[in-house]
Amino acid sequence: MSRGAASRETRCMAIIEVDGLRKSYAGTPVVDGVGFTVEEGEIFGILGPNGAGKTTTVECIEGLRTPDAGTVRVAGLDPAADRDELTRILGAQLQESQLQPKITVREALELYAAFYRRPADWRVLAERLGLAGDLGTRFGRLSGGRQQRLFIALALIGNPEVVVLDELTTGLDPRARRDTWRLIEDVRAGGVSVVLVTHFMAEAQRLCDRVAVFDCGRVVAIDSPAALIGRADAPTVISFVPSGPVDEDELAMVPDVASVRHEGARLVISGTDTTVSAVLALLARRGITAHELRVTDTTLDEAFLDLTGKDA
Numbered sequence: 001m002s003r004g005a006a007s008r009e010t011r012c013m014a015i016i017e018v019d020g021l022r023k024s025y026a027g028t029p030v031v032d033g034v035g036f037t038v039e040e041g042e043i044f045g046i047l048g049p050n051g052a053g054k055t056t057t058v059e060c061i062e063g064l065r066t067p068d069a070g071t072v073r074v075a076g077l078d079p080a081a082d083r084d085e086l087t088r089i090l091g092a093q094l095q096e097s098q099l100q101p102k103i104t105v106r107e108a109l110e111l112y113a114a115f116y117r118r119p120a121d122w123r124v125l126a127e128r129l130g131l132a133g134d135l136g137t138r139f140g141r142l143s144g145g146r147q148q149r150l151f152i153a154l155a156l157i158g159n160p161e162v163v164v165l166d167e168l169t170t171g172l173d174p175r176a177r178r179d180t181w182r183l184i185e186d187v188r189a190g191g192v193s194v195v196l197v198t199h200f201m202a203e204a205q206r207l208c209d210r211v212a213v214f215d216c217g218r219v220v221a222i223d224s225p226a227a228l229i230g231r232a233d234a235p236t237v238i239s240f241v242p243s244g245p246v247d248e249d250e251l252a253m254v255p256d257v258a259s260v261r262h263e264g265a266r267l268v269i270s271g272t273d274t275t276v277s278a279v280l281a282l283l284a285r286r287g288i289t290a291h292e293l294r295v296t297d298t299t300l301d302e303a304f305l306d307l308t309g310k311d312a
């Protein structure tokens, strides 16, 4: 194989490579040795509590910030040095403040298409993203969900190989969020790699092939959502509404119990399979019936708490 072919093959696998990335503001490190790769065609999630350094990291990938140390490559390009070439490969979601409320959907699509040498056909994009009926509507009059559709369309208008979506569904109602998830899946099905910065565990669990969990400027874990959940100390949750009072001290003594909490009248106990049978046996001994009994796998929320000790 020629060296050119070999390097193309390497590039085929990783669309983004970040290694040893560091960035400080006023001497305070906010990104402190971050490294990960995003494979072509995957939806890669970046999760973490407020201030963990997620946005700073993606801004280095987008060429909006210059790293203090480390390397970032997007399809082999250095974002800080190759901004012009980068715009042909990478699409970034706009922030709301970058669009005038009076601009119509058609005008925004035409304007942004004009920035690229070989833009996507904006009419096709509008159709695909369900915006064809909104072309004459002013941005300020669109619902939050429709505005997000427009931001996705604008991120895709340069025919990018990878898009970075930062907190795309924050502020949307659950229905609009689910619609946006479907759009992101469609984008990936169209061959575009996706980097998704999110606070929502359900979003990461539903969409992402792999997730990097950030904490205090570092990556504390990278894995598939299922594998991260599998790493949790307490992989099983049993919950029920007890028919009478339960001695919680006694419950806490049950084998493998990691936590006992209340959700209204419901008791929620996390632990292992052993916990489930032991809790049921204890209830039977005390003559208590478990109404609305549910046994579920732990979620990414719980796995995240285990990894960072904080809510996202």
Ligand SMILES: Nc1ncnc2c1ncn2[C@@H]1O[C@H](COP(=O)(O)OP(=O)(O)OP(=O)(O)O)[C@@H](O)[C@H]1O
Binding pocket: 025, 026, 030, 048, 049, 050, 051, 052, 053, 054, 055, 056, 057
């Ligand atoms: N331009 C800046 N000047 C100084 N400090 C900054 C600047 N931008 C970000 N910070 C600080 O750097 C830290 C990391 O910010 P960053 O936005 O990267 O985190 P984040 O994980 O994206 O957080 P969030 O989820 O709240 O958006 C925060 O403490 C933030 O206040």
